[in-house]
Amino acid sequence: MSRRILALAAVGLPLAFAVGCGDESSGPTGPGTLVINFDHMVDGSMLQLNTGSYMNAAGNTYSVGNLEYVTSHFHLHPEDHDDPEFESDEPHYRTEADASTRSLTLTDVPAGSYHELSFVFGIPGADNVPGAYPGLDLDGMAWPNVPPMQGGYHYMRCEGTWDAGSGGFLTHTGPSMGMDFSFEVSFDTDVVISTGETTTVTLYMNVNNWYANPNLYDFMDHDGPIMGNTATQLLLQQNGGDVFSIASVTTE
Amino acid sequence: MSTPIRTVLFGLAGMAALAAAGCGGGDSGTDPGAYPDPDPLVLDTTGLLPLPETPDNPLTVQGVELGRKLFHDPILSGDDTQSCASCHDQAFAFSDHGLQFSIGIDGSVGTRNAPPVINLAWARDFFWAGRAKTLEDQAVQPVPNPIEMNLPWDQAIPKLAAHPDYPAMFGRAFGDEEVTQDRVVKAIAQFERTIISRDSRWDRKQRGELMFTDPEKRGEQLFFSERGDCFHCHGSVLFTDNQMHNNGLDMVSADPGRFDVTGQEFDRGKFRSPTLRNIELTAPYMHDGRFNTLEEVIDHYSDGVQDTPNLDPLLLVPRPPDDSPFTAQEKADLLAFLLTLTDPVFVANPDYGPPGP
Numbered sequence: 124m125s126r127r128i129l130a131l132a133a134v135g136l137p138l139a140f141a142v143g144c145g146d147e148s149s150g151p152t153g154p155g156t157l158v159i160n161f162d163h164m165v166d167g168s169m170l171q172l173n174t175g176s177y178m179n180a181a182g183n184t185y186s187v188g189n190l191e192y193v194t195s196h197f198h199l200h201p202e203d204h205d206d207p208e209f210e211s212d213e214p215h216y217r218t219e220a221d222a223s224t225r226s227l228t229l230t231d232v233p234a235g236s237y238h239e240l241s242f243v244f245g246i247p248g249a250d251n252v253p254g255a256y257p258g259l260d261l262d263g264m265a266w267p268n269v270p271p272m273q274g275g276y277h278y279m280r281c282e283g284t285w286d287a288g289s290g291g292f293l294t295h296t297g298p299s300m301g302m303d304f305s306f307e308v309s310f311d312t313d314v315v316i317s318t319g320e321t322t323t324v325t326l327y328m329n330v331n332n333w334y335a336n337p338n339l340y341d342f343m344d345h346d347g348p349i350m351g352n353t354a355t356q357l358l359l360q361q362n363g364g365d366v367f368s369i370a371s372v373t374t375e
Numbered sequence: 376m377s378t379p380i381r382t383v384l385f386g387l388a389g390m391a392a393l394a395a396a397g398c399g400g401g402d403s404g405t406d407p408g409a410y411p412d413p414d415p416l417v418l419d420t421t422g423l424l425p426l427p428e429t430p431d432n433p434l435t436v437q438g439v440e441l442g443r444k445l446f447h448d449p450i451l452s453g454d455d456t457q458s459c460a461s462c463h464d465q466a467f468a469f470s471d472h473g474l475q476f477s478i479g480i481d482g483s484v485g486t487r488n489a490p491p492v493i494n495l496a497w498a499r500d501f502f503w504a505g506r507a508k509t510l511e512d513q514a515v516q517p518v519p520n521p522i523e524m525n526l527p528w529d530q531a532i533p534k535l536a537a538h539p540d541y542p543a544m545f546g547r548a549f550g551d552e553e554v555t556q557d558r559v560v561k562a563i564a565q566f567e568r569t570i571i572s573r574d575s576r577w578d579r580k581q582r583g584e585l586m587f588t589d590p591e592k593r594g595e596q597l598f599f600s601e602r603g604d605c606f607h608c609h610g611s612v613l614f615t616d617n618q619m620h621n622n623g624l625d626m627v628s629a630d631p632g633r634f635d636v637t638g639q640e641f642d643r644g645k646f647r648s649p650t651l652r653n654i655e656l657t658a659p660y661m662h663d664g665r666f667n668t669l670e671e672v673i674d675h676y677s678d679g680v681q682d683t684p685n686l687d688p689l690l691l692v693p694r695p696p697d698d699s700p701f702t703a704q705e706k707a708d709l710l711a712f713l714l715t716l717t718d719p720v721f722v723a724n725p726d727y728g729p730p731g732p
Contacts, residue, residue, distance in 0.1 A: 173641040188641075188688055257424040261497060263616035267599040267606055282688040291691025347693045348601035 154231040155316040157199070157209075159242075160325040161217045161225060162370065163190060170330060172219050179334040181341035185285035185292065187330065191218035192279035193264060195246050196307075197229065199314060200239035209233060209316075214246055214276075216262050237314040240324060244363055245278030245305030251298050266297045271351070273301035281330065285342045292342045294333060295349060299356040306360050308367050317374060325370040332366040333359060410546040413437040416565075418496075422573045422581065423612050426496055432511060432561045434568060437547040440730070442566030444544065445559060447729040450534055451518050452480050453525040459517070459563065462489045465727050468653035468718075469493060469570065475664035483522035487630070488664035491657045493650050493721075496568040499617045503646045503662040504633045510564035515556065528556045535559065570727055572652045573612075574720035577712075587715065594712025597705055602696075605676075605709075607689050608648040614716060619645040620687040623680035630662060644685055655717045673709055677701040 163170035165177045170187060178184050193216055199209040215227040245251070251266075253274035259265065268274030281294035296304060316322055334340035338358045349355040413435035420426050432438075445451065449458045462477040463469040469492035471477045476485040487503050495501070501513035517523040518531055526534075535541045535554045542552035549558050577595075579585050587595065597603035599610075608616055619633045621644040628644035636642070646662045660666040666675065678700035680690050701709070721727075 173639070260424055260611040260613075261427075261499075261617070263607075263610065263618060265606075265611045267610075269596055269599040272599070284688055284691060288684075291686075291688035293688060293692055347695055348604065350601055 153234065153318045155234050155318055156321040157229040157232045157314070157316060158321055158323040159197070159215075159227045159229070160323065161194075161215075161227070162325060162327050163219055163330060164327045165330045170219060177331065179331050179340070179342075180336075181334065181339055181343075183285045183334075183342045184287070185283055185342065186288075187219075187281065187283040189218075189220065189280060189282040190330070191216070191220070191262070191264070192244070192281075193217075193246060193259065193276060194227075194242050194244055194308075195250070196241075196243040197227070198239075198241045199232065199237040199316070200241065202236045202238045206235060207233070209237070212250070214256055214259065216259060216264065218262070232316045234316050234318045237316065239309060239311055240314055240369075241307055241309040243305050243307055244367075245296065245298075246276055247305045248298065248303035251275035251303070251305070266350075271300050273298065278305060281333065290342060290346055292346065293348055293350075294359065296356060296359050297350060299350055299353050302353060302356070304353075304356045304360045306363055308363075310369050312369055312372060314372060315374060320374055322372065322374045324372050327368050327370045328366055329368070330366075333362050336362060336365060338362050410550050410552075412550070413548055416569070418569060418571060420571065420573070422578050423494065423571065424497060426568070429564075429568070432564060434565050435548065437544070438549075438562050438565040439569055441541075441544045441548045442562035442564065443727075444540075444730050445563050446566050450538065451524055451526060451531055451559075453530075454480050456480055457524050459514075460729070462523075463492050465722060465724075466656075467491070468572075468656040468722060469727075470657040473658055475659050477523070479520070479522040480525050481521070485522060487662050488659060490649060491653065492567055492570050493572050493652050494613055495570065497613055497617070498615075500619075500647055504631075504636050505619060505647055506636050510567055511557075511560045514560035514563040514567075531559070532556060570721075572718040572721040575652065575718040576715040578718070580715070588711065590708045590711035591715050593704075594708035594710070595715075597701075597709055598712050602694055603701075603705075603709065604689060604694070605651075608687075609651045614651040615648045617648065619647055620689070621645045621683060621685040622676075623683050623686045623690055624661060624665070624675075626681050626683050628683070632662070641685055644683060645687075651713060652716045653718055653721065655714050656722065669710055669713055670706070673701065673706050677706065 165175065168175070170190065172190070173186060173188055176184060176186055193214045195212060195214040197211045201208065209229075209232050211229050217224045246256075253265070253268045254260070256276065259276045264277045264280070266272060266275045266277055275298045277295055277297040279294065279296045282292065284291050298304065314322060314324060338361055340358065340362065345355055414437065416434040416436050416439055418426055418434065446459045449455045449461070451458060457480045462471045464472055467473065471489035475488060477489045478484060490503065495510055498510075499508075501507040501510060507513035507516065515528075519525070519527045532554050541554060545554050545558055546552040548562055576585065580587050598605045608618070608620055610616060619642065621632075625644070631643050633642035633645035634640065654669065658667060658669075660669070660672050666672050680686070
């Protein structure tokens with residue numbers, strides 16, 4: 124009897140520990156949620172559609188009647204390069220006219236510490252084809268699909284008036300002449316995703332930066348349509364480098 | 376098997392039979408609560424966009440059948456003379472017979488041109504200034520409007536409930552025979568969502584079934600170019616962006632347009648971009664039907680746009696290459712392209728006409 128008890132104990136006790144006790148240092152596991160907010164500023168002031176009056180670096184006084192754009196290919200890059208990145212490639216449509224488009228919510232983000240957030244402004248070449256995103260067609264973002272244009276979707280439509288309303292501007296960026304003018308936006312920032320919690324990153328787009336750096340953009344020089352002007356598209360792509368900034372990163 | 380067990384088994388079988396007879400299956404015309412679930416309806420939208428979901432009012436065969444009958448039935452007017460179809464005639468792509476303004480049952484004249492019913496399943500605002508956000512909301516308004524069908528809803532519902540056919544149709548569409556305003560507009564909206572145009576000459580060209588003539592090709596090129604720039608307001612396969620724009624009709628807008636809905640001064644004179652599909656059939660044009668022909672519309676955009684307050688920036692920028700008006704050739708080509716958007720299949724589709732007896 125006693126040997127049987129010892130034998131059982133020899134088998135049972137280790138089993139009991141294995142079943143009942145995991146790694147004591149691990150907490151809950153599972154994904155969290157990342158919310159990215161897109162807010163719009165003009166040199167420190169929140170953008171007011173139609174009613175706001177602003178001045179760009181070229182001295183143009185202008186107001187914005189429409190601001191809408193597409194971002195895509197969101198990545199979280201981990202601190203440990205051996206850990207997998209998080210990716211979500213679906214485009215996010217944002218229009219200032221509709222507050223419901225302010226936030227992109229990404230669920231099932233693996234918990235962990237990430238040190239870089241990146242996304243693409245626009246939709247990169249191979250993905251930017253006609254009909255790929257019907258929602259964007261409904262949103263009025265389709266890019267003409269007749270030669271020399273080759274279809275796809277606008278990256279941005281920023282429209283308004285300047286010079287006391289006597290002139291208009293159409294800052295429309297996209298795959299001009301079938302070329303890819305999308306670009307990556309990247310932030311070296313710590314983003315911690317915790318299981319069952321939501322981490323919110325709020326971004327600012329400074330509208331004036333589209334017209335400032337490194338290329339001074341004067342509406343006088345670009346007072347007509349620019350969709351077919353690859354030189355202007357390149358200029359705006361270059362200016363896009365510092366349009367976005369991180370306003371805050373919070374977790375709750 | 377022992378007798379008590381057989382008795383139990385037969386008893387259970389009998390109970391099961393009674394349960395099966397009482398639940399679902401079969402049309403019990405005498406029991407208003409015994410209608411089976413309606414059959415889902417899936418539409419072919421090939422060449423267009425996926426149909427937006429309407430979870431509050433999913434498309435069903437029976438719902439559409441009811442909506443079609445209601446759409447064509449003058450029972451929804453104060454004197455039983457006017458239906459939705461009276462002012463939205465299929466032969467005119469569901470616009471009003473070339474009239475500038477529609478006439479109500481009492482001879483009252485409307486204030487805006489009757490919009491066509493085309494591909495509204497994808498629209499996001501309804502009426503010229505977007506005062507309704509859904510098709511259901513839109514359908515509520517003309518029935519009691521004194522200058523239109525002039526039948527208050529609290530009178531319309533009893534008429535339908537007393538009709539020999541409608542209660543059972545409501546039963547088949549909604550599960551029981553109760554007639555309500557909500558169900559009426561849902562059924563009409565379901566029917567309207569089936570009214571789809573996707574077989575125009577342009578659509579067939581897109582499918583590779585035919586080739587455009589040279590004028591049509593040039594017109595399409597101009598339409599989708601920054602010189603014509605029609606596509607920004609009338610783009611996508613829907614040929615509308617479903618947005619509100621001030622297109623420079625009047626220096627002082629007699630009709631406040633979107634301002635009436637938002638109260639925002641910058642919305643004064645803005646109206647919804649209509650679809651250009653079947654535009655050949657939906658004259659006259661603009662919110663007030665001021666242009667009788669497409670030539671007049673093209674002339675307006677060529678060199679007739681007024682520098683109005685709130686003029687859309689799309690119309691403020693110079694037209695490349697030299698801000699010149701359209702040439703006579705360009706105007707003719709543009710017209711040729713617009714005519715390719717007429718859909719003879721849509722206009723003749725028997726599924727959209729009055730239901731049979």
